[in-house]
Amino acid sequence: MLYILKKKIQNCVIIGSGPAGYSAAVYAARADLNPILILGNQPGGQLTTTTNVDNYLGFPLGISGNCLMENCKKQAERFNTIIINKIVSNVFLSNKQGGVHRIFLEKKEEYIDSKGLIIATGSSPKFLGINKEKKFLGLGVSFCATCDGFFHKDKEVAIIGGGDTALEEANYLSKICKKIYLIIRKDHLKGSKILQHHIFQKSNVNILFCSNVTEIIGDNFLKGIKVFNHKYKTSNIFSVSGLFIAIGHVPNTEIFSNQLHLNEKGYIVVKRGSTITNKPGVFAAGDVQDSHYRQAITSAGTGCMAALDLERYLSLFK
Incomplete structure (x- = not known):
């Protein structure tokens, strides 16, 4: 699979598999962007450590965090999202409009090239x-x-x-x-x-x-x-x-620190009212760019925004 992916420049790669990542995948897939989602070192994100989720809209009786994320994964797969169970080790982000970003996986020889990248790596509690x-x-x-x-x-x-x-x-x-x-x-x-x-x-x-x-x-x-x-x-x-x-969170942005604009706490800086970062074709969604709300439903919302922002960006180069 990875060999095949290396032979072609993709439209959309999503790093992270929490509500933001899966939401982005669903919207990107429905826009025919053929997204590839990389699960990362905690598939499902922080919700997988929550026994019950009672405040996510649409589940009147509540749902376990693991079940919610499994549902999200199945929904993304329903729209033919390619899901890779690996960790991203490094990235090379292009500075050019319409440029290609390279996402390196666990082994240096494994990588995926993509015009669009959605970062949904979340944050980790201290x-x-x-x-x-x-x-x-x-x-x-x-x-x-x-x-x-x-x-x-x-x-x-x-x-x-x-x-x-x-x-x-x-x-x-x-x-x-x-x-x-x-x-x-x-x-x-x-x-x-x-x-x-x-x-x-x-x-x-x-x-x-x-x-x-x-x-x-x-x-x-x-x-x-x-x-x-x-x-x-x-x-x-x-x-x-x-x-x-409640002693703080650490955004999972270490591999982006020398390429993306981060605030004083390490969160990715996005253009107000959007998910746009300082790199063309790179978007950030969920807790990785939100130190204030940090809720599953707001993360899912910004995942949707990131996919729509990416779709508009790619339309400029058709």
Whole structure:
């Protein structure tokens, strides 16, 4: 298959297989662009670590993250998207209008040339680096209160982080959870003043300064956490059903860093209201260019936009 692909310049290559990638594939395929989608090192993206998805439109009873992404894959395949289960190791992006981009796969001799490239590599959450953290993803440990908060209604949960994301998570969860422990490593909040003001007004938010989680408790799912206060040198155990880690995300943009414009956090910069990057024929969709919303449905929306932007771009060279 790869030998055949190397012999022909493609119209559309998509890197990434989350909602953005699959959405782009469906729209590109329906526009007769014959897309090729490269799965990457986490087929299905971050949703595959989510047990249940209740806020994706069209599933009134909810759906598991794995099932949702499998449905997306089947839909892309229905329109004859070529799906390659490999990792992109490097890219060479052309500066010319109508130029050809080269996408290298795991082995240097494996590559695909394409006039259009859609980057949907997403972002990766920052982990704490403690035992059971990854084991309990979807089993009490989460990186998204909007996604998973509903499952902890009227229960006690903990949030780690003191920036805007953590405060927004705390504000959201305070409306549905019985009690929230906001665990902060420093002796102050880093988030914006208006968010701090809102959090200080919440009677069910307990702020634990100078603290960090040292142990996750539970056998098959999260039952509690051990928190160490490094100011008073004391440890306490808290029974919680959910642990929300909000210490930031890292966009998966390392292989593009010397060729695409990235912002100070490493996210791909796109033209306002579009998915257009600084390289002609290269478009970015999903979390790789969105540090604000980071939702499956917004990622899918920008995947659609990227395919439409690419279709318009290619039409200039017919």
